Amino acid sequence: MSTEIYSCREGQELKQGKLDYSDIDDRETAEIDAKRRCKLDPTIKKVAYYKVAADGEFRLFFSYTNPNCKPVPKAKPVSIASTARKAAPKKKPEPKPGLFARLKKSIGLS
Template sequence: MSTEIYSCREGQELKQGKLDYSDIDDRETAEIDAKRRCKLDPTIKKVAYYKVAADGEFRLFFSYTNPHCRPAPKAKPAGGALVARKPTPKKTPTPKPGLLARLKKSIGLK
């Protein structure tokens, strides 16, 4: 018989939480493990232990609600703080000299 351990955060359903497997089979060990999990990750709101039988049946044998739960931090954008910048103005290329200017240059006149 194995044990499924569900850990969920505030506002999250138990079945949507993190799933771990273990061989914990008594309430005392489950309580110690639940307190350890909540101490390592204070954003965990609830931990539930289900025994899973060989035929696929499961039943809840221990549940722990963290009294010192802290809200999970909000995710920040990947690029840090994005600041809108003005685009740099494009430089206009200098126009090619006209026919007269090229002729004067070739002759050596200014």
């Protein structure tokens, strides 16, 4: 017999949550484990422990709801102002022609 452990967040169904496997088989150990999980990840809302038999039968033997659950931070909407384009880099001024270039120009070679 093994144990399936489901951990879900606020607004998430238990079966959509994270699934772990363990050999925990009593309520006391499950409660300690659930509190540890919620402390490590405060966004966990609920943890449920199911005993699963070799023939596929399962039954819930412990569940824990985190009283200190912190909601998952939502991504801030991106506004057009925050994605405004950066100003194009200014072109560097052309360097002044050197002595040789000025001489060529003065005698009409360019």
